[in-house]
Amino acid sequence: xxxxxxxxxxxxxxxxxxxxxxxxxxxxxxxxxxxxxxxxxxxxxxxxxxxxxxxxxxxxxxxxxxxxxxxxxxxxxxxxxxxxxxxxxxxxxxxxxxxxxxxxxxxxxxxxxxxxxxxxxxxxxxxxxxxxxxxxxxxxxxxxxxxxxxxxxxxxxxxxxxxxxxxxxxxxxxxxxxxxxxxxxxxxxxxxxxxxxxxxxxxxxxxxxxxxxxxxxxxxxxxxxxxxxxxxxxxxxxxxxxxxxxxxxxxxxxxxxxxxxxxxx
Amino acid sequence: xxxxxxxxxxxxxxxxxxxxxxxxxxxxxxxxxxxxxxxxxxxxxxxxxxxxxxxxxxxxxxxxxxxxxxxxxxxxxxxxxxxxxxxxxxxxxxxxxxxxxxxxxxxxxxxxxxxxxxxxxxxxxxxxxxxxxxxxxxxxxxxxxxxxxxxxxxxxxxxxxxxxxxxxxxxxxxxxxxxxxxxxxxxxxxxxxxxxxxxxxxxxxxxxxxxxxxxxxxxxxxxxxxxxxxxxxxxxxxxxxxxxxxxxxxxxxxxxxxxxxxxxxxxxxxxxxxxxxxxxxxxxxxxxxxxxxxxxxxxxxxxxxxxxxxxxxxxxxxxxxxxxxxxxxxxxxxxxxxxxxxxxxxxxxxxxxxxxxxxxxxxxxxxxxxxxxxxxxxxxxxxxxxxxxxxxxxxxxxxxxxxxxxxxxxxxxxxxxxxxxxxxxxxxxxxxxxxxxxxxxxxxxxxxxxxxxxxxxxxxxxx
Numbered sequence: 075x076x077x078x079x080x081x082x083x084x085x086x087x088x089x090x091x092x093x094x095x096x097x098x099x100x101x102x103x104x105x106x107x108x109x110x111x112x113x114x115x116x117x118x119x120x121x122x123x124x125x126x127x128x129x130x131x132x133x134x135x136x137x138x139x140x141x142x143x144x145x146x147x148x149x150x151x152x153x154x155x156x157x158x159x160x161x162x163x164x165x166x167x168x169x170x171x172x173x174x175x176x177x178x179x180x181x182x183x184x185x186x187x188x189x190x191x192x193x194x195x196x197x198x199x200x201x202x203x204x205x206x207x208x209x210x211x212x213x214x215x216x217x218x219x220x221x222x223x224x225x226x227x228x229x230x231x232x233x234x235x236x237x238x239x240x241x242x243x244x245x246x247x248x249x250x251x252x253x254x255x256x257x258x259x260x261x262x263x264x265x266x267x268x269x270x271x272x273x274x275x276x277x278x279x280x281x282x283x284x285x286x287x288x289x290x291x292x293x294x295x296x297x298x299x300x301x302x303x304x305x306x307x308x309x310x311x312x313x314x315x316x317x318x319x320x321x322x323x324x325x326x327x328x329x330x331x332x333x334x335x336x337x338x339x
Numbered sequence: 340x341x342x343x344x345x346x347x348x349x350x351x352x353x354x355x356x357x358x359x360x361x362x363x364x365x366x367x368x369x370x371x372x373x374x375x376x377x378x379x380x381x382x383x384x385x386x387x388x389x390x391x392x393x394x395x396x397x398x399x400x401x402x403x404x405x406x407x408x409x410x411x412x413x414x415x416x417x418x419x420x421x422x423x424x425x426x427x428x429x430x431x432x433x434x435x436x437x438x439x440x441x442x443x444x445x446x447x448x449x450x451x452x453x454x455x456x457x458x459x460x461x462x463x464x465x466x467x468x469x470x471x472x473x474x475x476x477x478x479x480x481x482x483x484x485x486x487x488x489x490x491x492x493x494x495x496x497x498x499x500x501x502x503x504x505x506x507x508x509x510x511x512x513x514x515x516x517x518x519x520x521x522x523x524x525x526x527x528x529x530x531x532x533x534x535x536x537x538x539x540x541x542x543x544x545x546x547x548x549x550x551x552x553x554x555x556x557x558x559x560x561x562x563x564x565x566x567x568x569x570x571x572x573x574x575x576x577x578x579x580x581x582x583x584x585x586x587x588x589x590x591x592x593x594x595x596x597x598x599x600x601x602x603x604x605x606x607x608x609x610x611x612x613x614x615x616x617x618x619x620x621x622x623x624x625x626x627x628x629x630x631x632x633x634x635x636x637x638x639x640x641x642x643x644x645x646x647x648x649x650x651x652x653x654x655x656x657x658x659x660x661x662x663x664x665x666x667x668x669x670x671x672x673x674x675x676x677x678x679x680x681x682x683x684x685x686x687x688x689x690x691x692x693x694x695x696x697x698x699x700x701x702x703x704x705x706x707x708x709x710x711x712x713x714x715x716x717x718x719x720x721x722x723x724x725x726x727x728x729x730x731x732x733x734x735x736x737x738x739x740x741x742x743x744x745x746x747x748x749x750x751x752x753x754x755x756x757x758x759x760x761x762x763x764x765x766x767x768x769x770x771x772x773x774x775x776x777x778x779x780x781x782x783x784x785x786x787x788x789x790x791x792x793x794x795x796x797x798x799x800x801x802x
Contacts, residue, residue: 087790090783090786090787090790090791091787091790091791093779093783093787094783094784094786094787094791097780097781097783097784098780098784102741103381103390103391103505104381104390104391105380105381105391106380106381106382106451109741110722110740110741111380111391111740111741112391112505112724112738112739112740113524113739113740113741113742114504114505114523114524114738114739115524115770115772115780117524117772117775117777117778117779117780118778118779118780118783119421119777119778119779120779120783121419121420123417123421125417128417128421128422129415129417129422131776132421132422132776132777133415133422133424134776137471138422138424138472139471139472139473139501139518139519139522140424140472140473140500140501140502140503140518140519140522141423141424141425141426141499141500141501141502141503142420142421142422142423142424142502142503142777143502143503143504143522143523143775143777144502144503144504145504146420146421146777148419148420148421150419192419192420194419194420196502196504197388197390197504198386198388199383199386199388199390200504218791219791219792219793220790220791220792221789221790221791221792224789224790229792248478249461249477249478249497250477250478250497252477252499252502315559
């Protein structure tokens with residue numbers, strides 16, 4: 075039953091979409107007269123990383139003269155949990171188009187993905203600057219429109235909910251330990267996981283034909299007029315900019331259209 | 340009195356001797372470190388912290404490395420925020436040496452910047468030359484070797500590696516200053532050293548396209564269409580033109596048609612059609628001039644260098660009762676002029692007019708930017724502080740001071756050094772900090788471009 079290979083990278087896309095919200099945050103420092111003397115974009119990265127990679131990338135020549143640079147933002151996925159409140163009929167499918175072919179997809183499964191955004195700063199004021207640039211956008215949710223399955227262009231509004239904010243400020247104790255300021259923002263991202271996208275035997279409707287009769291007796295009535303409409307150009311894709319080619323025909327040959335033979339008999 | 344009066348617990352002479360012995364031992368067994376005092380730039384009250392600091396002094400002092408068998412602390416660790424180096428160092432320095440050779444200099448400083456001068460202070464920096472590392476003093480223990488002969492002789496500086504943010508470190512010791520050259524948030528500016536004037540000539544003819552009329556700008560021209568012009572009769576020169584597209588509120592259309600060659604020898608008005616570009620509906624006609632002469636084409640004789648924006652093109656020549664031609668210079672690769680398009684070929688010329696292209700903004704960049712000086716963009720007003728300047732490659736690395744108004748520099752503006760008066764033209768700049776191996780802002784942004792639909796704009800701003 076299971077085993078059909080597919081990988082939409084939905085969780086990865088959700089991670090990227092979440093991260094991109096926080097990659098353009100600045101902090102600014104001023105001198106005693108109030109003039110700006112420094113402006114920094116806060117570096118952001120996904121926290122979990124292979125240890126050897128971190129070592130060879132961030133300490134390549136083993137000659138780093140300082141402990142690290144601050145401020146820094148990091149984020150990571152902390153949980154994946156089914157969301158029963160958004161449950162839909164699991165057997166229901168919908169059809170969509172990948173640009174040329176019709177596809178069939180089962181309704182997605184709703185999942186809540188927990189994210190944690192961490193902020194480390196040297197100064198409390200830096201942390202407050204960043205915090206104030208983030209919090210007002212979440213009331214408590216902020217919607218992102220994410221292309222979850224690009225093969226079918228399935229864009230969904232994904233609410234990102236700010237659950238809580240906490241921080242640690244280890245300023246007490248002896249002077250042998252450093253003061254560490256870390257703010258933690260916990261989020262819930264309400265995303266959807268899609269199953270495999272399958273081909274459907276149904277095709278795109280490219281021609282509509284309507285026959286009109288002068289009588290309601292289907293046994294004896296013959297079609298009198300026919301209206302046909304098809305896209306112009308005929309092979310236009312659903313997303314193309316196309317027109318319609320309409321045609322009206324009248325008949326006096328006392329024939330009717332046979333759907334099985336697809337001709338007038 | 341309870342102490343035995345026949346024994347001294349340390350006479351001044353004995354204390355002097357011990358201090359001298361310690362000083363000598365430190366000079367023999369110690370190493371020279373650089374003590375760098377912190378100067379307060381801005382002190383925040385209420386939520387008390389020093390928001391901005393600078394380190395622009397240096398004092399060499401001999402110190403004994405207490406932790407002689409290696410750094411203390413946790414070493415290199417991986418945190419949520421990438422690599423963090425938690426090395427610690429314990430140094431012993433002479434109390435007398437500090438008071439005699441460092442304190443007097445600190446006393447003379449601005450008291451708002453130097454809050455305490457009598458002793459080594461927590462928050463100051465120590466450059467450890469063996470490891471070429473910058474340590475921050477986190478605690479000064481003044482009672483080690485507890486009152487031997489009734490006196491204290493040394494300070495123990497308990498240090499840890501410095502956490503760098505945006506502090507100005509300008510000690511005048513290159514070995515130290517260059518340590519933080521690539522640290523912090525850095526914007527990289529590619530400047531242009533030498534500009535060169537572009538030159539061009541013109542050719543006049545009759546039977547050329549006098550004017551082009553864009554009767555319908557069409558729609559859906561998401562890419563540049565081709566402009567097809569019917570050929571000139573035998574012996575003439577075929578005209579050619581390019582379409583300039585524009586967009587507004589998601590509607591793409593043709594803004595104008597510019598001649599690259601007005602042609603020659605046409606006796607009947609040619610037909611112009613717009614092909615490709617994904618759109619349709621554009622309609623273009625033209626008129627020709629068969630009796631008097633106008634410019635049929637421009638030829639670039641010198642491409643020049645250092646052009647960022649299209650310079651003005653002056654066309655000088657007598658036209659009598661006719662009309663002066665107008666050209667538009669196109670800036671191509673390498674900041675040079677690749678061609679001149681004809682906006683108006685003019686009419687009434689009897690000899691080919693002279694073409695003069697305005698010079699690039701700076702024909703020759705001058706000066707040398709100084710380390711830590713402020714530079715500013717002549718148009719944007721954006722300010723930065725020089726982290727490094729490479730004269731050979733013309734790469735200037737700055738940490739931003741203030742870009743509130745424009746969010747960056749403008750390509751084509753002058754970058755002026757406030758102290759050095761160095762001036763160079765900005766070719767391009769990169770706000771992505773390519774030296775920070777932790778930051779993935781640009782990777783995340785690029786990956787999100789194809790995933791997140793910000794058609795209603797990103798409220799967090801654009802990267």
